[in-house]
Amino acid sequence: MTLTDKEIQTDYKNRINRVFEFIDQNLESDLSLNAVSEIAFFSPFHFHRVFKFVTEETLHEYVKRRRIEKSASDLLHKNITATEIAHKYGFSDNSSYSKAFKKHFGVSPTEFKNQNPNRFSKIRQLKSKNGQEYPDYEKYICVINNLKNWIKMNAKIEIKEMSKMDLAYVSSIGPHNLENAYGKLMQWATPKGLMNEQTKMITVYHDSFKVTESNKVRMSASILLDKAVETNGEVAVTTIEAGRFIVGRFEIGLKEFEKSWTGLFVWMNENGYKKADKEPFEIYYNNFNKHPEKKAIVDLCIPIQ
Numbered sequence: 001m002t003l004t005d006k007e008i009q010t011d012y013k014n015r016i017n018r019v020f021e022f023i024d025q026n027l028e029s030d031l032s033l034n035a036v037s038e039i040a041f042f043s044p045f046h047f048h049r050v051f052k053f054v055t056e057e058t059l060h061e062y063v064k065r066r067r068i069e070k071s072a073s074d075l076l077h078k079n080i081t082a083t084e085i086a087h088k089y090g091f092s093d094n095s096s097y098s099k100a101f102k103k104h105f106g107v108s109p110t111e112f113k114n115q116n117p118n119r120f121s122k123i124r125q126l127k128s129k130n131g132q133e134y135p136d137y138e139k140y141i142c143v144i145n146n147l148k149n150w151i152k153m154n155a156k157i158e159i160k161e162m163s164k165m166d167l168a169y170v171s172s173i174g175p176h177n178l179e180n181a182y183g184k185l186m187q188w189a190t191p192k193g194l195m196n197e198q199t200k201m202i203t204v205y206h207d208s209f210k211v212t213e214s215n216k217v218r219m220s221a222s223i224l225l226d227k228a229v230e231t232n233g234e235v236a237v238t239t240i241e242a243g244r245f246i247v248g249r250f251e252i253g254l255k256e257f258e259k260s261w262t263g264l265f266v267w268m269n270e271n272g273y274k275k276a277d278k279e280p281f282e283i284y285y286n287n288f289n290k291h292p293e294k295k296a297i298v299d300l301c302i303p304i305q
Contacts, residue, residue, distance in 0.1 A: 010233040015040040016054050017171055017236045020218065023063060024206065027070055028088055031063045055173060057216075065216070068104045071097075072211045075113045077275040082109035105211075147263040148270070154260065155248040157267060162247075162301075165240040167202060168194070168231060169220035178203065181221035188235045189223055200224040204240070204281040209258070222281075240281065246273060246302040251295050254288065264300050278303035 022039045023031060036059060037047035051059050067089040074085050086097035101109045151157070168189065172181035182201070189195050204220040220238065231237055248264045250256075261280075268275065280302045288296040 012050050013054060013171070013234045014232075014236065015042070016051065017234070019051070020171065020206070021238070023066065027063075027067055028090065031059075033059055064100070065104070065212075066207075068101055069207065069211045071101065071109070072105065072112065073208060073275075075109060076210075082113065085109070144266060147259070147266045150259060151248070151263040151267050154252065154256075155250050155264065155267075157246065157248045157264070159273075159304075160245050160247045162240075162242060162245050164242045165202075166225045166228075167204070167220070167222040167238050167240065168225055168229060168235055169204070169222035169238055170234050170236075172219045172221055174215040174217060175219070176215070178219055178221055181219075184234055185221050185223060188231075188233070192229065194223060194225070194229070201284045202240075202281050203284075204238075204279050206279055209261075224283075241278070243276065243278065244304050246304055248300045249298075250300060251297050253293070253295055257282075257296075261300060264302060268302055268304070274305045276303040276305045 019036055019040050022036065033044045033048060037044045040047050040050070042050060048059065051057075051062070055062055057065070071085045071089050074080055074088075075082070080088075082097065083094045086094045089097070091097035091100065098108050098110075101112070105112060107115075168185065170181040170185045170188075172178045186195055189199075200223065202220075202222040202224060204222055206218040206220065207216065209217055222238075225237070229237070246264065246268055248260070248267075250260050252260055265275075280300070283299040283301065285297040285299075288294055291297075
């Protein structure tokens with residue numbers, strides 16, 4: 001039987017899903033082309049072409065970026081030195097790490113760490129790359145105070161112990177592809193009887209908009225499962241492990257998500273919590289299109305230590 005082009009692309013994306021998971025779990029290990037291509041059951045030459053087609057980056061570029069951006073997250077959220085991080089992510093020494101970091105972010109790891117982490121938002125990063133000056137201290141304080149007030153007025157925040165959650169998901173690279181990923185997921189889930197009024201839809205963020213360009217942020221468009229299922233094609237299964245989370249309940253418009261996430265991280269820092277080395281996610285409770293004000297009722301969840 002000959003596979004169609006669509007079936008081939010679906011199979012390739014399924015294999016790349018396995019690669020994404022492997023890379024996420026092994027950023028501190030050997031991620032050479034030969035090692036990673038075996039996970040996808042491709043020859044190194046063929047894998048190189050497929051990976052570049054799906055991600056628009058070579059494996060080397062992708063892994064280097066993920067390590068640099070993961071190290072930036074460690075600098076923001078962990079009490080760890082730049083030297084320790086350099087060794088953790090496989091750089092030969094602190095000098096080579098600092099050079100790669102500065103090339104990516106425009107500042108050294110030390111400068112990055114010494115800045116208040118709340119200042120390092122997506123907006124600030126993009127402005128700095130465009131050669132504009134960072135906001136001054138008074139403007140920064142004004143922004144933070146506005147975010148605190150926003151959270152106070154718009155969020156109900158709790159610290160929750162959450163049970164393990166099994167998910168079926170479709171990967172999306174860039175928010176512009178997220179709606180299409182959910183469409184594919186629902187097309188798969190509906191005939192299996194997995195979609196009903198009680199079904200929870202969840203977006204898991206594998207990258208942070210604070211340190212990753214928007215069009216490269218990888219997300220999982222997911223539904224919560226209450227039973228074991230067999231998946232195929234682009235649909236895969238994963239698990240959010242049980243743990244402690246900051247959970248902010250919001251009723252917000254689509255343009256208010258970034259402000260809500262940033263404000264919730266400000267709340268986390270102000271209240272002395274540290275982010276755990278796990279992915280944050282959103283749980284949705286309504287169809288915003290059916291809301292009279294087109295608002296989403298959603299939990300924003302940050303894993304904490």
